[in-house]
Amino acid sequence: MKTRRATAYLQPALLLLAMLFAFPFVLYAVQFGQGGLRNALPEPHYIFSDNATANIGIFTHMITGALVTLLVPLQLFPSLRAKAPRWHRWSGRIIIMSALITAVGGLIYIGLRGTIGGTAMNIGFALYGVLILIAATQTVRHARSGRISAHHDWALRLFWLALGSWLYRVHYGLWYLATGGLWSNPQFTGGFDLAQNIGFYVPYLIGVELYLARKRRPVHRHP
Numbered sequence: 063m064k065t066r067r068a069t070a071y072l073q074p075a076l077l078l079l080a081m082l083f084a085f086p087f088v089l090y091a092v093q094f095g096q097g098g099l100r101n102a103l104p105e106p107h108y109i110f111s112d113n114a115t116a117n118i119g120i121f122t123h124m125i126t127g128a129l130v131t132l133l134v135p136l137q138l139f140p141s142l143r144a145k146a147p148r149w150h151r152w153s154g155r156i157i158i159m160s161a162l163i164t165a166v167g168g169l170i171y172i173g174l175r176g177t178i179g180g181t182a183m184n185i186g187f188a189l190y191g192v193l194i195l196i197a198a199t200q201t202v203r204h205a206r207s208g209r210i211s212a213h214h215d216w217a218l219r220l221f222w223l224a225l226g227s228w229l230y231r232v233h234y235g236l237w238y239l240a241t242g243g244l245w246s247n248p249q250f251t252g253g254f255d256l257a258q259n260i261g262f263y264v265p266y267l268i269g270v271e272l273y274l275a276r277k278r279r280p281v282h283r284h285p
């Protein structure tokens with residue numbers, strides 16, 4: 063009983079912590095995105111080019127991505143879901159729309175300009191975008207059809223994917239702190255850089271699948 067009560071507090075506490083730590087990245091992404099869209103970046107940046115479509119795609123994706131990163135932890139607060147279902151639904155709609163725009167914007171940029179890290183990074187990031195598209199679509203599809211268990215499963219996948227962009231920076235920060243940047247270079251072709259191309263979402267998705275498989279396992283009770 064005590065353990066259950068402790069877990070009930072642990073989940074919101076961890077979600078709040080994630081929001082708090084991710085907030086500087088949210089601000090950074092909004093700042094970068096709006097500066098790029100207005101052609102008013104404080105310094106020239108390789109992401110900005112004379113390809114207007116690529117610019118609109120990538121800088122819009124930063125703003126909508128920031129919104130997703132900010133809002134997605136709130137969706138998992140059980141008390142908010144129960145006490146404010148209208149908030150849950152509206153915030154959910156905003157997250158889904160923003161996630162779709164984020165993924166499409168990133169994919170347009172990859173298609174038109176390619177990432178700084180070349181083919182391996184293009185593939186890793188494109189797969190990330192496609193997975194976000196799938197998870198966002200499935201989350202809303204199951205909610206609309208009233209399949210709440212499937213909705214929860216996909217929402218959990220979307221949650222970890224949505225935090226992926228922030229986790230990418232967290233991994234780099236911790237790695238540079240621990241190793242000074244071993245197997246990493248400005249061209250993003252070092253061993254660590256290559257692992258990171260999928261390392262910011264694949265391990266978390268595996269974790270989610272293991273968790274869901276465990277949850278689905280029938281509980282055998284002795285008669």
Ligand code: HEM
Pocket residue numbers: 090091094109123124126127128130131164165166167168169171172176177178179187188190191192194223224225226227228
């Ligand atoms: C989930 C929320 C997301 C946020 C907040 C976000 C934010 C950002 C930011 C701020 C940058 C600039 C990188 C820098 O710091 O210099 C960036 C770059 C990029 N993002 Fe995202 N992003 C998100 C999701 C995605 C998704 C889903 C895709 C995949 C389609 C994607 C593809 C890219 C690409 C291709 C770049 C440029 C990489 C390069 O060549 O430097 N992002 N993103």
